[in-house]
Amino acid sequence: MSTHSFSLALLGFLLAAGLCPGADPEKEAAAEKAPVREADVVVYGGTSAGIAAAVQVKRMGRSVIVVEPTRRIGGLTTGGLGQTDIGNKQVVGGISREFYRAVRDWYSKPEHWIREEAEAYMSSGQSRTEEGEDTMWTFEPSAALAIYQRWVEENDIPVVYNERLDRTGEGKTEDHGTGWLVAAPGNVAEGVVVKDGRIVELVMESGARFRGDYFLDCTYEGDLLAAAGISFTVGRESNATYGETYNGVQTENATKHQLVDGVDPHVSPGDPDSDLLPGIDPTGPGEEGGADHRAQAYCFRMCLTDHPDNRIPFSKPEGFDEQRYELLFRNYEAGFSDFPWINSKMPNRKTDTNNKHGFSTDFIGQNYDYPEAGYDEREAIVEAHRTYQKGLMWVLANHPRIPAEFREEFSRWGTSKDEFAAEDGWQEQLYIREARRMIADTVMSQAHCENRLIADDSIGMAAYTMDSHNTQRYVDHDGHARNEGDVQKGGFPPYPISYRSIVPRRDECENLAVPVGMSASHIAFGSIRMEPVFMILAQSAATAAVHAIEEDGAALQEIDRARLRERLLADEQILEYSRGLPLGEIEGRVLDDTQATLDGEWQSSSLSGGVHNGYRHDSDARDGKARAVFEWSDLPPGEYEVQVAYTANPNRATNTPVDIESGGETRRKELDQKKAPSIDELFEPVGTVATEGGITVTISNEDTDGYVIIDAVRLLPR
Numbered sequence: 001m002s003t004h005s006f007s008l009a010l011l012g013f014l015l016a017a018g019l020c021p022g023a024d025p026e027k028e029a030a031a032e033k034a035p036v037r038e039a040d041v042v043v044y045g046g047t048s049a050g051i052a053a054a055v056q057v058k059r060m061g062r063s064v065i066v067v068e069p070t071r072r073i074g075g076l077t078t079g080g081l082g083q084t085d086i087g088n089k090q091v092v093g094g095i096s097r098e099f100y101r102a103v104r105d106w107y108s109k110p111e112h113w114i115r116e117e118a119e120a121y122m123s124s125g126q127s128r129t130e131e132g133e134d135t136m137w138t139f140e141p142s143a144a145l146a147i148y149q150r151w152v153e154e155n156d157i158p159v160v161y162n163e164r165l166d167r168t169g170e171g172k173t174e175d176h177g178t179g180w181l182v183a184a185p186g187n188v189a190e191g192v193v194v195k196d197g198r199i200v201e202l203v204m205e206s207g208a209r210f211r212g213d214y215f216l217d218c219t220y221e222g223d224l225l226a227a228a229g230i231s232f233t234v235g236r237e238s239n240a241t242y243g244e245t246y247n248g249v250q251t252e253n254a255t256k257h258q259l260v261d262g263v264d265p266h267v268s269p270g271d272p273d274s275d276l277l278p279g280i281d282p283t284g285p286g287e288e289g290g291a292d293h294r295a296q297a298y299c300f301r302m303c304l305t306d307h308p309d310n311r312i313p314f315s316k317p318e319g320f321d322e323q324r325y326e327l328l329f330r331n332y333e334a335g336f337s338d339f340p341w342i343n344s345k346m347p348n349r350k351t352d353t354n355n356k357h358g359f360s361t362d363f364i365g366q367n368y369d370y371p372e373a374g375y376d377e378r379e380a381i382v383e384a385h386r387t388y389q390k391g392l393m394w395v396l397a398n399h400p401r402i403p404a405e406f407r408e409e410f411s412r413w414g415t416s417k418d419e420f421a422a423e424d425g426w427q428e429q430l431y432i433r434e435a436r437r438m439i440a441d442t443v444m445s446q447a448h449c450e451n452r453l454i455a456d457d458s459i460g461m462a463a464y465t466m467d468s469h470n471t472q473r474y475v476d477h478d479g480h481a482r483n484e485g486d487v488q489k490g491g492f493p494p495y496p497i498s499y500r501s502i503v504p505r506r507d508e509c510e511n512l513a514v515p516v517g518m519s520a521s522h523i524a525f526g527s528i529r530m531e532p533v534f535m536i537l538a539q540s541a542a543t544a545a546v547h548a549i550e551e552d553g554a555a556l557q558e559i560d561r562a563r564l565r566e567r568l569l570a571d572e573q574i575l576e577y578s579r580g581l582p583l584g585e586i587e588g589r590v591l592d593d594t595q596a597t598l599d600g601e602w603q604s605s606s607l608s609g610g611v612h613n614g615y616r617h618d619s620d621a622r623d624g625k626a627r628a629v630f631e632w633s634d635l636p637p638g639e640y641e642v643q644v645a646y647t648a649n650p651n652r653a654t655n656t657p658v659d660i661e662s663g664g665e666t667r668r669k670e671l672d673q674k675k676a677p678s679i680d681e682l683f684e685p686v687g688t689v690a691t692e693g694g695i696t697v698t699i700s701n702e703d704t705d706g707y708v709i710i711d712a713v714r715l716l717p718r
Contacts, residue, residue, distance in 0.1 A: 034203070034207035034208060034209050035207070035208050035209065036201075036208075036209040036210070036211060037065055037158075037160070037208075037209070037210050037211070038063075038065075038210070038211040038212065039062075039063040039064050039065040039158075039210075039211075039212050040057065040062040040063045040064065040212060040213050040214065040545075040546070040549055041053075041054075041057045041062060041063070041064045041065075041212055041213070041214050041215070041216065041542065041545050041546070042064070042065050042067065042202060042210045042211070042212035042214075042215050042216070043057075043064060043065065043066045043067065043215075043216045043218055043542075044067050044165065044202065044215065044216065044217055044218065044219060044223070044224045045066075045067075045068065045069070045075075045216075045217065045218035045219035045220075045223075045224075045516070046066045046067075046068030046070075046073035046074070046075075046159055046161075046218070047073075047074065047075030047076070047077075047218050047219065047220065047516065047534065048074055048075050048076070048077040048078075048099070048144075048148075048531050048534060048535050049075070049218040049515050049516050049534040049535055049537065049538035050066055050068070050073070050075075050216070050218035050538065051066070051073055051074065051148045051151060051152065051157075052094075052095045052096065052099075052534075052535040052536075052538045052539050052542075053216050053218060053515070053538040053539060053541060053542040054066050054152075054155070054157045054542070055095055055151055055155050055157070055539075056095060056538075056539045056542035056543055056546075056571075057542045057545070057546060058155040058156065058157060059155070060542075060543065060546040061546075062546050062549060064157060064158075064542075065158050065159075065160065065210055065212070066152075066157060066158065066159045066160070067160050067163050067165075067202070067204070067210055068159060068160065068161050068162075068163070069162070069163065069164045069165070069219070069223075070161070070162065070428060070429075071161050071162055071421075071428075072145070072428065072429070073145070073148050073149070073152070073159060074141075074144055074145055074148045075220065075429060075531075076220075076301065076429055076431060076531060077099075077141075077144045077148075077531050078141050078142075078144045078145040078148065078429070079141060079301065079427050079428070079429025079431075080141055080300060080301035080302060080303045080352060080427050080429065080431075081301045081352060081431065081531060082138055082139045082140060082141060082144070082301075082303070082344075082346045082350075082352040083123075083127050083137075083138055083342075083344040083346070083352040083354070084100070084127050084137040084138065084530075084531065084532060085464055085530045085531070085532075086127065086137060086463070086464070086530070086532060087462065087463030087464035087465065087494070087527075087530065088463035088493075088494050088577075089133075089135070089137070090494075090574070090577065091460075091461040091462075091463050091494045091574045091577050092532045092536070092574070093460075093536065093572045093573045093574035094460075094535075094536060094539050094568075094571050094572050094573040094574075095535060095539045095571075096532045096533075096535035096536045096539070097135065097532075097572070099144075099147065099535065100135035100136060100137055100532075101134055101135050102147045103135070103136040103137070103138075103139045103143065103144070103147065104129070104133075104134060104135050104136035106136075106139070106143050106146070106147065107136055107139070107143070107347055112143070112347075113347065113348065114348055115305075115307045115309075115310060115348040115349045116347070116348055116349050118347075121345065121347050121348075122345070123137070123138040123344075123345060123346075124344070124345070127344075138344070138345070138346055138347070138352070139346065139347065140303065140346055140347055140348060140350055140419065141303055141419050141420070141427070142418065142419055143347075160208070160210075163204040163205075163206060163208055164204060164205050164206075164375060165189070165191045165192075165202060165203075165204060165205070165223055165224060165227055166189060166190050166191030166203050166204060166205050166227075167189045167191060167223060167226070167227050167374070167375075168189055168190040168191065169187065169188070169189045169190050170187060170188075170189035170223075170226045170227045170229075171183040171184070171185070171186070171187035171188075171189075171226050171227075171229055171230075171232070172187070172372055173232070173233065173234055173235075173372065175293070178238065178291055179238065179286075179290055179291035179292050179293070180233065180235075180237055180238065180241065180291040181233055181234050181235050181291075181293050182231070182232075182233050182439070183226065183231060183232050183233070184231065185229050185230060185231045185505075185507075185508045186229045187229050188227070188228060188229040189226075189227035189228075189229075190203065191203040191204065191205075191227055192224070192227045192228045192229075194228065194229070194509075197506075197507070197508075197509060197510050198509065198510050198511045199212075199215050199228055199509065199511055199512055202215070202224070205375075213511065213545075213548075213549055213553065214511045214512075214513070214545035214548060214549065214556070215228075215511060215512045215513075216512070216513050216514075216515065216538065216541055216542065216545065217512065217513070217514045217515075217516065217517060218515060218516050218534075218538055219516060219517070220432035220435055220516060220517070221370075221371060221432060221435045221436060221517070222371070222435055222436030222437070222438065222514065222516070222517030223436075224512070224514075225436065225438050225504070225512065225514045225517055226372070226436055228508075228509055228512055229508065229509070230438055230504045230508050230509055230512070230514075231438065231439040231440075231504070231505070231508060232436045232437060232438050232439055232517070233436070233437055233439055234293070234295060234371045234372065234435065234436055234437070235291070235292055235293040235294055235295060235368075235522070236248050236249070236291055236292055236294065236471070236522040236523075237291050237521050237522055238289060238290050238291040239289040239290075240289075241291065241521070242443060242445040242446070242447070242521050243445070243446075243447065244445060244446040244447075244521060244523060245289075245446065246446060246466055246468075246487045246489055246523045247289070247446070247521055247522050247523045248287075248288070248289040248290045248291055248292070248522075249285055249286040249287060249288055249289060249290050249292060249484065249485075250288075250289075250468070250484060250485055250486070250487050251285050251288060251476075251482070251484050252288065253486070253487050253489075254470065254482075254483055254484050254485060254486040254487070255486075256486055256488060257355070257356065257357055257358060257360070257362075257469070257470060257483060257486045258357075258358045258482070258483050258486070259327065259331050259334075259336075259358035259359065259480075259481055259482060259483060260331055260334045260335050260336045260358065261334070261335075261480065262334045262335075262480055263327060263330045263331055263334050263480055263481045264330060264479075264480065264481070265277055265280050265327075265473075265475050265479070265480065265481035267323075267326075269330075272479060276475070277323065277326050277327055277481070278321070278323055278324050278326075279324070279327070279363075279364060279365050279366070279473050280327075280365075280473045280474065280475065280481060281365055281472045281473060281474050282475075284472045284473070284474030284475075284484060285472060285474045285482075285484045292471075293368060294365070294368055294471040294472055294485070295367050295368055295370070295371060295433075295434055295435070295471065296433050296434055296468045296469040296470070296471050296485060296522075296526075297355070297362035297363060297364045297365070297366075297367060297433070297469045297470055297471065297485075298362070298363060298366075298367045298370070298385060298430050298431050298432060298433060299354070299355050299360075299361040299362045299363060299385065299389065299430075299431050300361065300385065300386065300389050300426070300427060300429075300430060300431060301352055301353065301354055301431050302351070302352075302353040302361070302389070302393075302415065303346070303350055303351065303352065303353075303415070303416050303419050303420075303425075303427070304343070304350065304351045304353050304413045304414060304415060304416065305348075305349050305350045305351070305413070305414065305415075305416045306349060306412045306413050306414075307348075307349040310349075310416055310417050310418060311413070311414035311415075311416070311417070312414045312415045312416070312417055312424060312425040313397075313411075313414045314390070314393040314394045314396075314397045314398070314410075314411075314413075314414055314415075315390070315394060315424070316390075316391065316394045316398075317386075317387045317390035317391050317394070318387075319387050320387070320391045320394070321391070322395075324388060324391060325359075325391065325392065325395045325399070327359050327473075327481060328340070328359040328392075328395065328402075329399075329401040329402075330481075331358055331359050332401070332402065332403060333401075336357070336358070337403075338357060339356075339406060339409065339410075340356055340357045340358075340359055340360040340361075340396070341353050341354065341355070341356050341360055341361065342354045342355070342356045343413075350416055350419075351413075355469065358483055360392075361389055361392065362469055362470060363384070363385045363388045363389070364470050364471070364472065364473055364483065365471070365472045365473060366381070366384060366385065366388070367381060367385075369381065370432070370435065371435035371436050372436070382428075382430050385430055386426055386430075390424075390426070393410070393413075396410040397410040397411040397413075398411070433469060433529065434522065434525055434526070434529060435517060436517050437517055437518070437519065437520055437521075437522075437525055438501075438504060438514050438517055438518055438519045439519055440500055440501055440502075440503060440504055440505060440518075440519035441500045441505055441519075441557075442455070442498040442500035442501045442519060443501065443519050443520060443521060443524075444497060444498065444501050444518070444519065444520035444521065444524045444525070444528060445520070445521045445523075445524050446466065446521065446523050446524055448495055448496075448497075448498075448524060449462075449466055449492055449495055449523075449524050449527050450492045450495075451492060451493060451495050451613070454495070454496065455495075455496045455497060455498035455499075455500075455501075456498075457498050457499040457500060457561055458496030458497065458498070458499075458565075458575040458576060459496075459497060459498070459499045459502065459536075459537065459540035459541075459544075459564075459568060459573070459575070460496070460497050460533065460536035460537055460539075460540055460568075460573055460574065460575065461494045461495060461496055461497065461533075461536075461574055461575070461576070461577055462494065462495060462497055462527055462528045462530070462533050463493070463494035463495070463527075464490075464527045464528075464530050464533075465488055465489060465490035465526075465527060466487060466488070466489045466490070466523050466524065466526050466527045467487070467488055467526045467527065468485055468486060468487040468488075468522065468523060468526045469485065469486060470483040470484060470485040470486045471484060471485030472484045472485060487523065487526070490603060490604055491598070491602055491603070491604050491616060492604060493577065493604065493613035493614050494577045496575060496576060497518075497528065497533075497537065499540070499544070499561065499564070500519075500557075501518050501519040501520060502514055502515050502518045502519070502537055502540070502541055503544075503556045503557055505557075506555055506557040506558075510555035510556060510557065511545075511548070511555070511556060512556070513541035513542075513544060513545060513556055514541075515534060515537035515538040515540070515541040516534050516537070516538070518537065536573065539571070539573065540564075540568055540573060543564060543567055543568060543571070544556055544559055544564055547559050547560065547563060547564055547567070577613075578613065580610040580611045580612050580613060580614060580615075580711075581610070581611055581612070581682070582612065583611065583612050583712075586611065586712075586714065587714075587716065588643075588714040588715055588716040588717075589632060589635075589640075589714060589715040589716075590611070590712055590713075590714040591630045591631075591632070591712060591713055591714070592611055592612045592711075592712045593611075593612075593615055593616050593628065593710045593711055593712060594612065594613070595630075596628040596629055596630050596710065596713075597628070597629040597631070598616075598626075598627070598628050598629075599625070599626065599627040599628075599629075600618070600621075600623075600625035600626035600627060600701075601618065601619065601621065601625070601626060602616040602617070602618060602626055602628065602710065603616060603617055603618075603619055604616055605617060605647075610645060610646070610647050610682070610711040610712070611645050611682070611711050611712035612712065614711075615645075615646065615647060615709055615710060615711035615712075616628075616709070616710050616711075617707045617708065617709050617710075618701040618704075618707065618708040619707075620651070620706060620707045621701055622701055622703065622704050622705070623701065624700060624701060624702035624703065625701070626700060626701045626708065627698060627699070627700045627701075628698070628699045628700075628710045629696060629697075629698050630696070630697040630698075630699075630713040631694070631695075631696045631697075632694060632695050632696075632715060633693065633694040634693060634694070635691055635693055635694060635695060635715070636717075637691065637692050637693070638690070638691070638717055638718070639688055639689070639690045639691075639717070639718040640688065640689060640690075640691065640695060640715040640716060640717055640718060641685055641687075641688045641715070641716045641718055642658075642660055642685070642686050642687050642688070642689060642695070642697060642713065642714075642715060643679065643683035643684060643685050643686065643713065643714050643715075643716065644658060644671060644677075644683065644684055644686055644697075644699070644711075644712075644713050645677065645682050645683050645684075645711040645712040645713070645714070646671075646673050646677065646684070646709040646710070646711050647709060647711065648673060648674060648675055648676040648677065648681075649673075649674070649707070650674055651706055651707050652672075652673035652674045652706045652707050652708075652709060653671075653672075653673055653674075653701070653704040653705050653706035653707060653708050654670075654672045654673070654674055654705055654706065655670045655671075655672070655703070655704055655705055656670065656671040656672075656673050656699065656701075656704055656708050656709075657669075657670055657671075657699070657700050657702050657703075657704070658670070658671050658686050658697060658698070658699050659697070659698040659699075659700075660686065660687055660689055660695065660696075660697055661695070661696040661697075661698070662689045662690070662691045662694065662695045662696070663690075663691065663692060667687060667689070669686040669687055671684060671686060673706070673707070673708070673709055674706070683714060688718060695715060697713045699713075
């Protein structure tokens with residue numbers, strides 16, 4: 001009998017014997033006397049997703065309650081993550097896009113520019129607001145909080161703060177011998193009342209009760225899904241589990257955010273018999289591509305400022321342990337020479353500051369227990385992260401082993417007085433990048449991200465790079481300290497997310513949707529786990545819940561999918577995306593950028609147009625390392641005109657090198673990609689070549705003077 005079947009059989013026995021959690025008569029009697037509130041839909045977790053879901057329920061004419069375990073709504077969006085991770089703005093629709101329109105409206109008002117002029121502020125990267133956009137993608141935490149609070153008030157949404165689910169007896173993961181941690185279904189916590197396969201009531205630690213017809217788990221931790229006895233996993237699957245290449249232990253791909261070579265990992269440098277420095281895992285790294293229990297690192301997304309009237313200088317925290325930063329000192333001494341942070345500008349001279357390089361704000365290896373920990377243990381883990389990060393910032397600004405030029409810059413900054421409740425300016429919300437992930441009928445995987453598997457029941461789209469932060473520090477074969485787990489793999493177009501990935505298997509629960517801790521492999525979740533996407537999925541989940549009510553209380557797994565799709569489109573959700581002319585409609589022998597052999601770093605575009613599903617660019621690197629090779633073999637002998645497809649823009653290179661090789665001879669043509677292509681504003685001829693069998697076209701960024709674009713190359717017989 002399989003482990004899954006055994007667990008179900010055991011569950012049946014316990015239910016029959018009255019031995020499952022919730023069968024205690026005294027506790028049931030006490031629960032009946034506790035205060036109770038009811039709504040059509042109960043949302044557990046007032047994150048950005050939870051608020052978006054509640055707004056949708058109210059717009060559809062149904063009642064909703066948001067139960068928030070802390071004293072602040074909005075999750076990471078109001079907790080410091082103001083530099084929105086997007087991937088592709090064009091696939092952000094519905095209420096999610098409304099939020100970013102509201103941000104732009106907020107900052108269009110002069111009274112919201114307190115510490116700088118609006119004209120002086122400039123965002124950068126993918127989050128910059130382009131000319132003509134009605135959205136804005138960077139913001140202060142307080143601005144996001146004000147928008148959500150207004151939504152709550154305008155939609156008359158009841159929000160209950162500081163109520164935590166009674167998780168006593170919830171399901172826990174087990175290692176079944178492969179390193180993969182999986183929780184079998186059926187272990188229902190005392191805080192979840194289940195009857196006939198449906199949740200009917202949630203019971204909080206305080207005794208407060210919330211009844212509903214349908215429930216949404218919008219927590220980052222997946223607390224309700226675990227308490228309801230749903231199958232889930234934590235950590236990383238092996239590559240073999242879902243046929244992936246970027247899952248599991250990753251040492252070979254962990255080339256970014258890496259320590260420099262030669263950093264000694266031992267307390268006594270040069271003495272391998274001495275203890276390892278704090279944070280280095282003596283059991284690591286594990287089998288390459290193999291499953292393990294480790295979660296990618298967490299940190300606080302700091303809201304810092306350099307404005308003297310608003311700045312709280314960094315201070316050495318209570319419990320400071322200097323040895324925690326020894327690797328940082330040694331990293332500098334071994335040749336590191338940069339700022340270990342991404343200090344992205346937000347309005348009013350504030351920042352969203354995130355992890356960067358080999359030793360930074362990520363508290364690597366210190367969060368493994370967090371997803372399944374009890375509340376007290378979680379609070380201790382959060383406080384340990386805060387202490388570490390406070391200490392890091394004090395060290396960077398003050399410690400003599402940090403080079404003086406870096407200390408000078410770090411000491412200009414501090415936390416903001418006007419953002420969070422704590423007197424020291426630190427927020428409560430830790431960046432929970434990944435915790436529990438449901439295992440449903442559909443598990444989103446690397447194949448979905450890369451458009452090799454296409455969900456046929458789309459409820460929204462994702463577009464971000466498959467992104468995992470480091471998960472551990474270990475000692476490599478040369479006896480040096482290394483980081484493991486960092487993966488950043490993009491270059492694919494937006495892809496649809498399956499409805500089946502946000503609802504459990506029907507035999508596990510019929511009336512719960514999980515738009516945050518949804519069903520995805522570790523590496524696919526690394527692409528999906530962005531705040532705009534969580535809001536998209538939550539709106540779709542709320543729509544499904546209301547439809548289930550209207551369909552005579554249908555199971556969420558059985559609602560009318562065509563009707564759901566129709567409503568989502570009416571509410572301006574983006575369910576599919578085609579960015580360019582289909583390959584089959586183009587004359588000639590065409591190779592798309594997705595069919596080229598790529599060397600170096602190529603980034604997928606966020607704009608529409610061109611051939612097939614968009615194009616790629618070299619990020620204006622100009623270093624000669626980015627090469628794209630388009631190769632045809634076994635061509636009929638003859639002459640062919642070579643044409644290159646690209647989209648023109650003033651930031652493009654005027655001297656993009658195109659090498660055409662055939663019969664052992666190579667000719668170079670320089671292409672001005674600022675000018676629109678001459679054939680249908682799509683293709684530009686670069687030469688005619690005779691061949692007896694094969695042609696190779698190579699586009700690179702060698703000594704270029706702007707962005708190099710690759711989209712497609714075609715051959716037309718002459």
